[in-house]
Amino acid sequence: MLQSFYKDLVELPGVSGHEKYVRQYVREFLKPVAEEIVQDKLGSIFGGINLSSQGPTVMIAGHMDEVGAMVVGINDKGMLKMIPMGGINAPVMISQHLDVILEDGSKVPGVVGAKPPHLLRDNHTKQVSDFDDFLLDIGADTLEEAKQMGIKIGQQIVFRNDYTILKDGKKIVSKAWDDRFGTAMALDIITSVSATKLPCRLYCGANVQEEVGLRGAKTSSYLIKPDLFIAVDCSPCADTFEDSDVGGKLGGGFMIRFYDPKAIMHRGMLQFVEETAKEHNIKFQYYKSLGGTDAAEVQLSRDGVLVCTIGMPSRYIHSTTSMIHLEDYVAVKNVILAMLHQLDFNKINEIKSNV
Numbered sequence: 001m002l003q004s005f006y007k008d009l010v011e012l013p014g015v016s017g018h019e020k021y022v023r024q025y026v027r028e029f030l031k032p033v034a035e036e037i038v039q040d041k042l043g044s045i046f047g048g049i050n051l052s053s054q055g056p057t058v059m060i061a062g063h064m065d066e067v068g069a070m071v072v073g074i075n076d077k078g079m080l081k082m083i084p085m086g087g088i089n090a091p092v093m094i095s096q097h098l099d100v101i102l103e104d105g106s107k108v109p110g111v112v113g114a115k116p117p118h119l120l121r122d123n124h125t126k127q128v129s130d131f132d133d134f135l136l137d138i139g140a141d142t143l144e145e146a147k148q149m150g151i152k153i154g155q156q157i158v159f160r161n162d163y164t165i166l167k168d169g170k171k172i173v174s175k176a177w178d179d180r181f182g183t184a185m186a187l188d189i190i191t192s193v194s195a196t197k198l199p200c201r202l203y204c205g206a207n208v209q210e211e212v213g214l215r216g217a218k219t220s221s222y223l224i225k226p227d228l229f230i231a232v233d234c235s236p237c238a239d240t241f242e243d244s245d246v247g248g249k250l251g252g253g254f255m256i257r258f259y260d261p262k263a264i265m266h267r268g269m270l271q272f273v274e275e276t277a278k279e280h281n282i283k284f285q286y287y288k289s290l291g292g293t294d295a296a297e298v299q300l301s302r303d304g305v306l307v308c309t310i311g312m313p314s315r316y317i318h319s320t321t322s323m324i325h326l327e328d329y330v331a332v333k334n335v336i337l338a339m340l341h342q343l344d345f346n347k348i349n350e351i352k353s354n355v
């Protein structure tokens, strides 16, 4: 079973630029564990332990934001116009239940209207399939009524679904695994090692605004100045789709992201991660991505940083829901712990020289 903070975190609202509630949760969680808590001006937050060590600084992060939408307008009928936050294929929005999050954190529920087939028969009207055409129906009859419900331009909109453990007991479905999983894993790691002796200084936490262009990682890496950075992020599995050459199987172990368009994995890091996994009998799979993670941004900070992404296999991410597997959770956690315990300056220099 996953600890309860995984469920707590996926259920919180937090599209890009609206990570407040997630950050508050992370801060409260870190308070009793961390020697210090640091936050940059964009809102990324980290807890540090073992800070008196003379060893290298290691940074582990998920990202707090999830894909969703933002209110950009209210029409005369009280319907809301939206723009996507992060990469979402528009058709997944049709007929979905969504929540608008008000300033006080309360929710205004709504549905994205779909045209019934009865209204599409004449071939002149088409099903809406573009973000610009979607309307979120919150049950307000006028613009004024929508405002009275507390709706304002700029508010975040999140997907509404229930955290569900499937019948096999190993697969869990929820919104926002990408990347509350990584956020929760960073907290999981810091609590797991807080009582052990580490060869490095360690900062664990989460970045903001990854889904809109890896923004939070840029500023947080300047704040923490890591010698080595591990991004924990969800990577899509295509194992339920035919004819896909994208790798990744749910339950197949963590993913070594050896290539994406924004980061070619450092040869020394690749060897380090492979050897660590093999030595500890941790299941892994190779993954070539078409996107990027915070690792790409941190890699380019200052005079360059050793980075890797430890990928959590996930089905259906960047839609309204997603699915993960408990065995992959174990693989992700174990490989990060096994890496951490080796990371002194000798190891860092060995990895660096193997470029």
Ligand SMILES: [Zn+2]
Binding pocket: 063, 178, 179, 210, 233, 234
């Ligand atoms: Zn992500």
